[in-house]
Amino acid sequence: MTASNAGRKGVRSLVVSYLTGLMAGGKKQLALEDEVRPVLREWMLAARRGEVVNRGFSPKSRRDVQTVAVSAGSDPGAMNEVKVSLRAMMNLESTAPSQPSAKDPVFFRPAGKTREEIWDQAQKLLTRWEPLHALGTLRDKMVWGEGSPEADIIFVGDAPNYYDEQEARPFCGEAGTKLDEMLRAMGLARRDVYITHLVKYRPKMPHQTTNNRAPDAEEVRLSLPVLEFEVRYVRPKVIVALGVVAARGIIGQGELPLSAYQQMNALSYCGAPVIVTHHPSYLLRTSLLAERRKLWEEMLHVMELAHLPISAKQRGYFLPKS
Numbered sequence: 341m342t343a344s345n346a347g348r349k350g351v352r353s354l355v356v357s358y359l360t361g362l363m364a365g366g367k368k369q370l371a372l373e374d375e376v377r378p379v380l381r382e383w384m385l386a387a388r389r390g391e392v393v394n395r396g397f398s399p400k401s402r403r404d405v406q407t408v409a410v411s412a413g414s415d416p417g418a419m420n421e422v423k424v425s426l427r428a429m430m431n432l433e434s435t436a437p438s439q440p441s442a443k444d445p446v447f448f449r450p451a452g453k454t455r456e457e458i459w460d461q462a463q464k465l466l467t468r469w470e471p472l473h474a475l476g477t478l479r480d481k482m483v484w485g486e487g488s489p490e491a492d493i494i495f496v497g498d499a500p501n502y503y504d505e506q507e508a509r510p511f512c513g514e515a516g517t518k519l520d521e522m523l524r525a526m527g528l529a530r531r532d533v534y535i536t537h538l539v540k541y542r543p544k545m546p547h548q549t550t551n552n553r554a555p556d557a558e559e560v561r562l563s564l565p566v567l568e569f570e571v572r573y574v575r576p577k578v579i580v581a582l583g584v585v586a587a588r589g590i591i592g593q594g595e596l597p598l599s600a601y602q603q604m605n606a607l608s609y610c611g612a613p614v615i616v617t618h619h620p621s622y623l624l625r626t627s628l629l630a631e632r633r634k635l636w637e638e639m640l641h642v643m644e645l646a647h648l649p650i651s652a653k654q655r656g657y658f659l660p661k662s
Contacts, residue, residue, distance in 0.1 A: 446471045448565035455573070459489055462569060466540060472562050478541035479548075481505050485536030485570060492533075492577040492646040494612075495519070496567065497619065498585035499539040499559075502550040510535045511620070518620035519582075525657065526639055527648070534574050538589045539563040560589040571610040578645040579612050583619030590614055602638075615642050633658035 450465045452458035463484050472478065483500040486509050495511075503513030511519045523529055539555040540563065555563070567590075571579065581587040584598040590609045591601060598616065601607070607614040617638040626632070636657050643650055 446562055446565050448569050450569070455489075459573065462566075462573075466566060469566075472541070472559075472566075475559060475562065477544055477556070477559060478539070479505065479544055481508065481542070482540050483508055483510055483537065483542070484540060485534055486510055487530050487534040488532060489534060489574050491574055492648075493528075493580065493642060494534045494536065494571060494574055494576045494578075495580045495582055496586045496590060497535075497537045497582045498589075499537050499552075499555045500542045501552045502542070504537075505542045510537055514624055515619065515621040518623045522620065522639060525636070525654070526643055527654075534570070534576065536567070536570055538567055538586055540566060554585045560585070564589060568610060571612060576612050577647065578642050579609055579614045580642055581614055581616045583622075586619075587614075587616045591616070613645055615645070629658055629660075 448462075448465070448469065450458055450461040452461050463482070466472075466484070467482055483504050497511060500510065501513060501515070503516070504510055506512070510516075519535070520530070523533065539559050543553050543555050543559060545551055545553050579590065581590050581601070584596075584601070587598060587601040588595065591604070591607055591614065593601070593604075598618065601616040604616075607616065615638055618635055623632070623635070640650060640655065643654075
């Protein structure tokens with residue numbers, strides 16, 4: 341397969357993935373704009389003939405894709421009618437079709453009639469979401485977020501580890517125990533917050549058993565639309581980035597050290613303030629009182645942003661005894 345053919349296949353996969361989410365949410369039919377009909381009909385007919393289409397389109401911005409839906413005929417696998425508002429994103433050529441850039445945006449938009457349906461369909465959609473699974477660098481077991489989808493605080497790590505994958509829950513093992521301790525000190529439990537990862541699948545490694553690796557830049561890039569969906573759905577008062585990988589993914593300022601992100605002012609993501617702190621596993625590696633106090637001061641700031649009450653005892657944690 342040539343690079344241009346692979347690019348067109350990737351674009352079609354994005355469209356089909358989005359259509360699948362709408363179908364799963366109960367959508368069956370929408371009108372079709374005239375300018376789009378020839379392109380998508382050509383895709384369908386070419387697929388039936390086992391050929392590669394000669395035309396393609398490349399989305400340029402989130403606003404370019406306004407609506408996408410499918411009308412299912414007697415054949416459940418057939419794509420009969422689709423509506424897409426292309427306008428600024430149409431790029432039709434009878435020869436030399438455009439090849440989408442590896443940096444073109446991807447979209448994660450589960451469908452549903454109620455908030456509960458949308459949340460449920462998001463998890464189902466991610467299990468078959470082509471942009472992420474096509475990488476081939478992630479394992480197969482999804483680890484969705486845990487806690488309240490109405491929470492005021494979201495905690496975001498980098499990717500599931502061995503223990504997370506085994507339990508299908510974020511932040512298990514010793515790091516999870518430390519996070520639970522932090523929550524208890526804040527007067528909270530997992531059910532009171534929302535805990536998730538940038539990447540919802542454990543990254544692969546050769547001969548992998550219990551060993552883990554951090555997600556790479558492309559795994560994070562293709563996972564960010566899912567995190568954005570979670571944040572916009574939950575609408576927290578504050579987001580806590582746990583560790584440098586989470587900070588780099590959320591803030592997007594490059595390969596900076598954790599301390600550089602911690603020194604930045606007024607960080608935000610999807611309209612919510614972001615506090616950058618150490619991953620809970622850091623507490624397993626340090627016993628320095630000053631370091632623990634610094635992390636706790638960050639949690640006090642999180643509590644303030646979430647409008648949680650703070651007791652004198654909580655303010656005094658890890659301070660020298662007089």
